[in-house]
Amino acid sequence: MATIIKSYEPTFWDKLYLPALMRGLIVTFRHFFRRNVTIQYPDQKHIPPEGYRGLHRLNKFPEGRIKCVACEMCSAACPADCIHIIPGPSPWDGGKERYPVRFDIDLLRCIFCGFCEMACPEEAIELTEIYDFSDYTRDDLVIDKEGLLEVYDLTKDQNYYTKNNLSKASSVDTPIDT
Amino acid sequence: MDLLGFTIIVVKVLVVFAATMLGVLVMIYAERRVSAFMQDRVGPNRVGPKGVLQPIADGIKFLMKEDLVPERADKPIFILAPAILLIPALMTFAVIPFGSPINLFGREIALQVADVNVGILYVLALTSISVYGIVLAGWSSNNKYSLLGGLRSSAQLISYELAMGLAVVSIILLAGSLRLNDIITDQQSSFLSWNIFRQPLAFLIFLIAVYAETNRLPFDLSEAEQELVGGYHTEYSSMKFAMFFMAEYANMITAAALTVTLFFGGWDVPLLDEGSLGLFGALLSVLSFILKVAFFLFLFIWVRWTFPRFRYDQLMRLGWKVMLPLALFNIFLTGGYLTIKALG
Numbered sequence: 001m002a003t004i005i006k007s008y009e010p011t012f013w014d015k016l017y018l019p020a021l022m023r024g025l026i027v028t029f030r031h032f033f034r035r036n037v038t039i040q041y042p043d044q045k046h047i048p049p050e051g052y053r054g055l056h057r058l059n060k061f062p063e064g065r066i067k068c069v070a071c072e073m074c075s076a077a078c079p080a081d082c083i084h085i086i087p088g089p090s091p092w093d094g095g096k097e098r099y100p101v102r103f104d105i106d107l108l109r110c111i112f113c114g115f116c117e118m119a120c121p122e123e124a125i126e127l128t129e130i131y132d133f134s135d136y137t138r139d140d141l142v143i144d145k146e147g148l149l150e151v152y153d154l155t156k157d158q159n160y161y162t163k164n165n166l167s168k169a170s171s172v173d174t175p176i177d178t
Numbered sequence: 179m180d181l182l183g184f185t186i187i188v189v190k191v192l193v194v195f196a197a198t199m200l201g202v203l204v205m206i207y208a209e210r211r212v213s214a215f216m217q218d219r220v221g222p223n224r225v226g227p228k229g230v231l232q233p234i235a236d237g238i239k240f241l242m243k244e245d246l247v248p249e250r251a252d253k254p255i256f257i258l259a260p261a262i263l264l265i266p267a268l269m270t271f272a273v274i275p276f277g278s279p280i281n282l283f284g285r286e287i288a289l290q291v292a293d294v295n296v297g298i299l300y301v302l303a304l305t306s307i308s309v310y311g312i313v314l315a316g317w318s319s320n321n322k323y324s325l326l327g328g329l330r331s332s333a334q335l336i337s338y339e340l341a342m343g344l345a346v347v348s349i350i351l352l353a354g355s356l357r358l359n360d361i362i363t364d365q366q367s368s369f370l371s372w373n374i375f376r377q378p379l380a381f382l383i384f385l386i387a388v389y390a391e392t393n394r395l396p397f398d399l400s401e402a403e404q405e406l407v408g409g410y411h412t413e414y415s416s417m418k419f420a421m422f423f424m425a426e427y428a429n430m431i432t433a434a435a436l437t438v439t440l441f442f443g444g445w446d447v448p449l450l451d452e453g454s455l456g457l458f459g460a461l462l463s464v465l466s467f468i469l470k471v472a473f474f475l476f477l478f479i480w481v482r483w484t485f486p487r488f489r490y491d492q493l494m495r496l497g498w499k500v501m502l503p504l505a506l507f508n509i510f511l512t513g514g515y516l517t518i519k520a521l522g
Contacts, residue, residue: 028216028484038220
């Protein structure tokens, strides 16, 4: 729909510009006293909301057995082709079941779309809220089965970034006041 | 001159110099913090309590940086330019009175380095020299952006210096003297005799011109980093760049002090006779001066982080077609008022 734009004849006060300038100054002055929105990252960490898609984890049964049955649905669903699974006969039940001998995720390829999570019939792979897992080499950013299971231990009980877990996971300085 | 008089002058010079340099440090910190607060950010807060040592960290960083001179730059001028900018910026403060006279060692000491009888002319002359620093820096860098920055700066200065000078003329007409002390005395009789109340139009013109004069936003066309990379200081690095920075802040301090002197009664404390209180009164006057200057420095930062930059033609139009006629009109008004008063 066409909008009719009324031409606006500036009044004397508009042409003077000074009232407008004053209004601008008042805006910035108000912001001067407003609470700042900065998160002081290494000291304070943003707590992602429920459903955030971060680092993957491999879930375990309460008795500690891995849920994954190495069906490779996740790696088939993966649009970035970053999940590499080598299946094998399980060490339990006399090898009657499949289980992943190796389960590697290339985090540099991963686009964190969450398709693996949706494809998984066993609810074995899930994305967690962990977002700061940078490293120095490409090799270090390929996470293996042991790593993924460790992530499960870190995140199964509570949000990774709540205080309790942070003190365990990394040394955190006292937050600096601004 | 006797030894005591000489010592007093040396002490005054050192105090003023140290105070200006300290002011520069404070301004660097304040600029970053205030701008951060105005944008709902935090700003530097890691170096020292609340980040107050940040300017010192910056200074150390500048000292450590490689001092680069472009191969095809005009070397002597390239090296001289920052000094041409910084030295007048520091010299200007010499004539500005920063407190009421005090009695010490049996003599009256004026809180001012030099009581020049053409003080205001001295200030205007020196602030105009600083533009040579910018133009020469732009020219000698052998860089098109620098040159454009320098050219803009000179054109801007010419257009605004006129309006500024004419605004000052109306103050001089009222005070009947070019000496800054006389201008302050002229404003002392009561609170309402401050020139801001007697010459509001001149104040407005002067304030706007001062922003153009110090190359601060909304008139920072000479460095306009979005268009000109860094303007006149594109090619400068290390301490030379730091000198440009220091000069900018020193200029701001001087400009704020001058605004206070001309329009806000200088060190005058409203509704108080400083002379009757002795040393305490002098301290009070210095404090009042510092507070007033601090307000104008805050205004500098406040304005910078509020308004966008002028376009070049807008800048010229404002200078020549608005400010200059207004300043002339103001002189006409002031002159008319004084004539009528003289005729009785």
